[in-house]
Amino acid sequence: ESKKGRILSSVKIGGVYVSRLTIEPKVITGNVYHTDTRVMFYVESGRIQAAFEHIETKKKRVCYFEKGTEAVHIPTHIAHATKNIGTEKAVVVFFSNKPLRSKDNIAYRVL
Numbered sequence: 229e230s231k232k233g234r235i236l237s238s239v240k241i242g243g244v245y246v247s248r249l250t251i252e253p254k255v256i257t258g259n260v261y262h263t264d265t266r267v268m269f270y271v272e273s274g275r276i277q278a279a280f281e282h283i284e285t286k287k288k289r290v291c292y293f294e295k296g297t298e299a300v301h302i303p304t305h306i307a308h309a310t311k312n313i314g315t316e317k318a319v320v321v322f323f324s325n326k327p328l329r330s331k332d333n334i335a336y337r338v339l
């Protein structure tokens with residue numbers, strides 16, 4: 229079930245989950261980390277702010293992405309969140325080895 233301001237749809241192709249997340253303007257998503265799920269994403273449309281924090285070292289990084297930006301790998305134990313900073317819906321495509329909404333989602337506020 230999708231949360232307010234975002235719609236997540238996923239399909240499994242072989243051993244890879246492909247998920248498409250539509251985010252309304254100003255909505256924040258994520259604020260989680262994974263211990264076993266490997267994730268990559270790219271922005272299909274719109275503009276997003278992404279924040280990352282290593283849960284042990286607390287090293288934090290904030291980046292901005294838009295359509296055409298390269299794909300980003302999120303290692304395990306890196307908390308992450310995204311925010312739509314545009315005025316229209318943003319679409320982010322994720323590739324992962326497990327479903328994005330699983331027991332491996334551990335809440336951790338980054339953004």
